[in-house]
Amino acid sequence: MGNLNKEIRDGDHPDITEERLKSTFDTHKMAAQIYNSQRAADRRNEITSAVLKIPELQDIKPLPFLSREEKVEEAARKIGILSEHLYDLVNVNDGAELYHLNNVVIGGEGNPLALHGVMFIPVLQAQATDEQKKKWLYRAMKREIIGTYAQTEMGHGSNLRKLETTATYDKATEEFVLNSPTTTSMKWWPGNLGKSTNYAVVVATLIINEKDYGPHSFMVQLRDENTHKPLPNIEVGDIGPKMAYNATDNGFLKLNHLRIPRTNMLMKHVKVEKDGTYIKPPHAKMSYSAMVHVRAHMNNTMAYFLASSLTIAVRYSSIRRQGHINPKEPEVKVLEYQTQQHRLFPHIARAYAFSFAGAETVRLYEKVKKDMESGETELMADLHALTSGLKSVVTYLTMQGIEQARQSCGGHGYSMASYISEIYGIAIGGCTYEGENMVMLLQLARYLMKAAKAVKEGKKVEGLVGYLSAPDNRHSLIDRTPEKSYDTYLKTFEHIARQQIFRAFDKLEKMLTSGLPHSEAWNKCSVELTRASRLHTRLFIAQAFARRVHDVVDFHIKEALDDLLHLHLNYELLDVASYALEDGHLCGEQMNFIRSELYRSLGKIRPNAVSYVDAWELSDMELRSVLGRRDGHVYENLYKWAQNSSLNRTDVLPVFEKYLKPLMMSARKNSKL
Numbered sequence: 001m002g003n004l005n006k007e008i009r010d011g012d013h014p015d016i017t018e019e020r021l022k023s024t025f026d027t028h029k030m031a032a033q034i035y036n037s038q039r040a041a042d043r044r045n046e047i048t049s050a051v052l053k054i055p056e057l058q059d060i061k062p063l064p065f066l067s068r069e070e071k072v073e074e075a076a077r078k079i080g081i082l083s084e085h086l087y088d089l090v091n092v093n094d095g096a097e098l099y100h101l102n103n104v105v106i107g108g109e110g111n112p113l114a115l116h117g118v119m120f121i122p123v124l125q126a127q128a129t130d131e132q133k134k135k136w137l138y139r140a141m142k143r144e145i146i147g148t149y150a151q152t153e154m155g156h157g158s159n160l161r162k163l164e165t166t167a168t169y170d171k172a173t174e175e176f177v178l179n180s181p182t183t184t185s186m187k188w189w190p191g192n193l194g195k196s197t198n199y200a201v202v203v204a205t206l207i208i209n210e211k212d213y214g215p216h217s218f219m220v221q222l223r224d225e226n227t228h229k230p231l232p233n234i235e236v237g238d239i240g241p242k243m244a245y246n247a248t249d250n251g252f253l254k255l256n257h258l259r260i261p262r263t264n265m266l267m268k269h270v271k272v273e274k275d276g277t278y279i280k281p282p283h284a285k286m287s288y289s290a291m292v293h294v295r296a297h298m299n300n301t302m303a304y305f306l307a308s309s310l311t312i313a314v315r316y317s318s319i320r321r322q323g324h325i326n327p328k329e330p331e332v333k334v335l336e337y338q339t340q341q342h343r344l345f346p347h348i349a350r351a352y353a354f355s356f357a358g359a360e361t362v363r364l365y366e367k368v369k370k371d372m373e374s375g376e377t378e379l380m381a382d383l384h385a386l387t388s389g390l391k392s393v394v395t396y397l398t399m400q401g402i403e404q405a406r407q408s409c410g411g412h413g414y415s416m417a418s419y420i421s422e423i424y425g426i427a428i429g430g431c432t433y434e435g436e437n438m439v440m441l442l443q444l445a446r447y448l449m450k451a452a453k454a455v456k457e458g459k460k461v462e463g464l465v466g467y468l469s470a471p472d473n474r475h476s477l478i479d480r481t482p483e484k485s486y487d488t489y490l491k492t493f494e495h496i497a498r499q500q501i502f503r504a505f506d507k508l509e510k511m512l513t514s515g516l517p518h519s520e521a522w523n524k525c526s527v528e529l530t531r532a533s534r535l536h537t538r539l540f541i542a543q544a545f546a547r548r549v550h551d552v553v554d555f556h557i558k559e560a561l562d563d564l565l566h567l568h569l570n571y572e573l574l575d576v577a578s579y580a581l582e583d584g585h586l587c588g589e590q591m592n593f594i595r596s597e598l599y600r601s602l603g604k605i606r607p608n609a610v611s612y613v614d615a616w617e618l619s620d621m622e623l624r625s626v627l628g629r630r631d632g633h634v635y636e637n638l639y640k641w642a643q644n645s646s647l648n649r650t651d652v653l654p655v656f657e658k659y660l661k662p663l664m665m666s667a668r669k670n671s672k673l
């Protein structure tokens, strides 16, 4: 049968092997849970092995030692080589395989085709007519052209209805005139817009006969297909270095009365006829589909970022020895400290939870996408509410978890050798892109307030907000349930979310009744509203985790996931317990119960800690971290890694003669006086 932990190899650091030998579950079977099927988990490993055999696809040196130009070039070089091998390495119609290939070969810092795959192709798939697909989509899929999604402007990102770029219809020539009238109207931020792409779907405010029809999508050719020079009336460039993600050329774009044919507006759902007649889409927000596409997939991306940093931190914590618990025994692995466990294990549980919630979200997204193809839009509001809440909560909690992982690695966590700072930098972009987190929490709040209103009016609500109509206990039964029955926990989460939703609703209603205009009342309640959204979303995440554990058949996997779920529920509940203490739903005694369950959980997770992160099956190539090495041989490799520093090329730097020597000479001269 072999070892349950599939990462064990001869020659590994004995401390990490010791951890792996304790595994109570088969890590590859657990990978099947994380990646949603055994086949998907197998394919990831097959792809990694195949990539490792292609020398040109390996990093030329550790990425932190590359300049920005070198990063951009490296990513482009690899994209070129990948194109030659693509069909041998992956099924190009499988998004998960492509995503994995990208993570292994290129990593998260970006590449010239990042937005091409993530938004340009999806927006064409969703919003282009069949004729437009023939013209652009199939060429895009073959990579004959490279595109991006250019929506955000220097002055407006969140409030799409105030985009300043205009697309004015000229009936006489049957063209749209695209114009950026001000500095703030310049497109600013779109990934790969700066230097890589030659096409973009540009989102602009449609004007017909001086009437504003709001944001619409237009296909714009930016650069000559052969010379790559920007076309006339187009200014385009890179916006400069960012916190991270610097292999990507996020760009700016200024359109100067650029004329494009009428047929360049994406018209699957919405139309402008030759005579300027506007035909409405079946749902006003269908053109927001590319954003919903990314939001729906972000849970899994964030779970991946979180799992990556935890893999690094937990593996490192198993070989790092410092201090004593029993003074008579040798120094312990830092993973033995309860504080270290409390710092890391709840985030491991969250990474699993986000992945399971992500799988449910993608399923709903796929259904809505299919419905939309036939003009059916009923579930769009549910999906928008769910993805708005999840993208906000999951990115925020991921940020917290990655930072804890960094701190848990002590000083070496701060070195780029850990690579955690880059992962952090890439991940936290998610708090902002695809809708700033507060803005998106407030979108969910609109949906929750509608549901609360319906309940107050005596109507029954269903689906994601069904619990608002369900019976509630005055007091939580949390300490009176048999072990491994999570119903009472979930009921307590429901109670907390319900109370906060109605608290925000009542506050809003009171202000409205007092005569305050809706938008002002809304603003004055917005902190309470975002709290309601967060609690509703955290309930969903806990429910999705419990649903998955419930469905698992394999005994050992179920047991291991059950331990994580138990930790998750106790940790998360403690985090939001003040809401339940306020109205006496939980009492002090129950808080003690939750705390002691949490500490018990940490102990239960401890022997499997390395295996829980190993189950993500993240190879050394994709982790790019000295601290997170699979074999645990960190110290000698830290030293090797530092040799890459260009400062070590000579023993004495020119700055010595130029600045330091004169400084010291003059100081010495002065002290002799």
Ligand SMILES: CCCCCCCCC/C=C/C(=O)SCCNC(=O)CCNC(=O)[C@H](O)C(C)(C)COP(=O)(O)OP(=O)(O)OC[C@H]1O[C@@H](n2cnc3c(N)ncnc32)[C@H](O)[C@@H]1OP(=O)(O)O
Binding pocket: 108, 118, 149, 151, 152, 157, 158, 159, 160, 161, 191, 285, 288, 289, 291, 292, 294, 301, 380, 381, 384, 432, 433, 434, 435, 436, 439, 443, 446, 447
């Ligand atoms: C490797 C990987 C790592 C790295 C990968 C890195 C890739 C990064 C790529 C990043 C790309 C980007 O950021 S692209 C740019 C992303 N930009 C954004 O996300 C902008 C965020 N802003 C918005 O989405 C909008 O402006 C929003 C906030 C929703 C407000 O829109 P509006 O003003 O038009 O609408 P409102 O008046 O607020 O709402 C009117 C009604 O419409 C509903 N509504 C709004 N949007 C809806 C939607 N999508 N579907 C259904 N319904 C919707 C609302 O719920 C309301 O319903 P009722 O309540 O019933 O009336």
Ligand SMILES: Cc1cc2nc3c(=O)[nH]c(=O)nc-3n(C[C@H](O)[C@H](O)[C@H](O)COP(=O)(O)OP(=O)(O)OC[C@H]3O[C@@H](n4cnc5c(N)ncnc54)[C@H](O)[C@@H]3O)c2cc1C
Binding pocket: 115, 149, 150, 151, 152, 155, 156, 157, 158, 159, 188, 189, 190, 191, 245, 250, 429, 432, 433, 434, 435, 436, 437, 438, 439, 442
């Ligand atoms: C890494 C990265 C990649 C990106 N890629 C792309 C891309 O490919 N294509 C593209 O088009 N864009 C892209 N963007 C832009 C991104 O989508 C926007 O920056 C994002 O939507 C936020 O909008 P904003 O910058 O206007 O923020 P702002 O709205 O200016 O936010 C500033 C503050 O105002 C608050 N605020 C704003 N409106 C409200 C409100 N109504 N209620 C309460 N508070 C509010 C926010 O909460 C925030 O605290 C990218 C951004 C980043 C960081």
